[in-house]
Amino acid sequence: MPEKQILNKGPAVIQWVSSKSGASPRRDYIPNRIRMGNGVELPFIGLGTSSVENSNEATEYSIRTALDLGYTHIDVTPGTHKIVGDVLKEYMDSGKLTRQDFFITTKLPCISHSRANVATALNSQLKYLQLDYVDLFLVQSPCGITIRQTAQGRNKFEPTNYSLPETWKGMEDVEVHLHWPQKDLVVLCQSLNVSLTAYAPLGSPGLQQTIxxxxxxxxxxxxxxxxxxxxxxxxxxxxxxxxxxxxxIVVIPRSVNAQHLRENLDSLNFTISDNDMEALANVRSRGRIYTYTSRRNHPEYPFNENDDE
Incomplete structure (x- = not known):
């Protein structure tokens, strides 16, 4: 597995990158990417496959539409590996794409935080994806758990004692949006040449009831x-x-709406003025949406309920 690399400068932003394969005319140029610490280029806009309307058909439609629109970054959520793999294999077998045309991100499940289980989890995902490698492998949650069955036949989730450094030795995306800008974390990561991926970049409108x-x-x-x-x-x-x-900051919004998918990709094609960026930065922070309160007693629980920026 690739080693973590720390450099003394921020990630390089690549405005346009020539496509190596030339497999499709629409991929002669790839939208803005960011160069990570190990030199790999990560597309700014990705498609998240997480719980797309709880429907395999909707998830498949979303992936196909995104690829046809020119998306090159697929962020694979647990439970969708086979769907993603089947679609990608079809596109590669037909000659529409080559493996070099797309960037695949997957996550280490929270039940696989032991050092010994990291490679096993990744190999299982590769099997379903029908790929030889993924481009980015993330720790999905800071809190590892184990699942035990009670005498009543119910699943009980218990915290594990594996530390994140120990998990890393066997091998992160974070919540960032207008109402939770993570300013200090962004500055720290960029100072160490660590690229940051934002989940819930729109503030999770699907959780409006919680909001x-x-x-x-x-x-x-x-x-x-x-x-x-x-x-x-x-x-x-x-x-x-x-x-x-x-x-x-890399973003991975999800959608099954073709117009929204197109608009998400097109968001790279304009610039917000410095004054307007400053105004957005001054919007009052509201705090996290995803607090994982059920894991509050976990030894690796990282969130302070009084966090604010």
């Missing part, structure tokens, strides 16, 4: 975002994605 319970609004409904969308003639989602990629 409402906190008395908050969705980042999509933020007055400043709506104003800037009108100013730049873009959608609110494009403003939210661009303010992240313009901070050199």
């Amino acid at each position: 409402d319970q906190r008395g908050d609004t969705s980042p999509l409904d933020e007055p400043l975002v709506i104003y800037l969308a009108q100013k730049y003639k873009k959608s609110p989602a494009q403003i939210l994605l661009k303010q992240l990629t313009q901070r050199n």
Whole structure:
């Protein structure tokens, strides 16, 4: 497995990268990427396959539509490896794509945090993906768990004692959006040449009920975002994605809507002014949406309920 590399400068931003394979005319140029510490180039915009309407058919449609639109980065969620693998194999077998045309990110499940289980988990994913390698392998959760069955036949989730450094020796994406900008973490990662991937880059509009319970609004409904969308003639989602990629943060929004997928990719094709970026940076932080409170007593639980930025 590749070793972690730390350099003394921030990640390099690549505006346009020539396609090596030339397998398809639409891939003569690849949208903006960021160069990671090991020199690998990570596309700024990716497709997340997580729980797309809880439907295999919807997930498959989303992947096919994204690839046809020119997406090169697929962020694979546990449970979708076979679907992703079947679609990619079809595209490669037909000559539409080669392996070099796309970037695959997968995650280490929270039940596989022991050093000995890391390689086993990755090899299992490769089998379902029908690939020889993935481009990026992330620790999905800082809190490892084990599943035990109770006398009543129910599954019981218990914390493990594996430390993250120990897990790493066998081998991270984080929540970032307008209402949880992670400013200090972004500065730290970029100072160490560590690329950062944001999940929930739109603020998880699918969890609006949770947001409402906190008395908050969705980042999509933020007055400043709506104003800037009108100013730049873009959608609110494009403003939210661009303010992240313009901070050199990779985003992996998910959608089964072809127009939304197209808009997400097109968010790379404009620039937000410095003044407007500063205004977005000054939007009040609301805190995390994903707090994993059921794991609050886990020895590796990293979130402080009073966290704020």
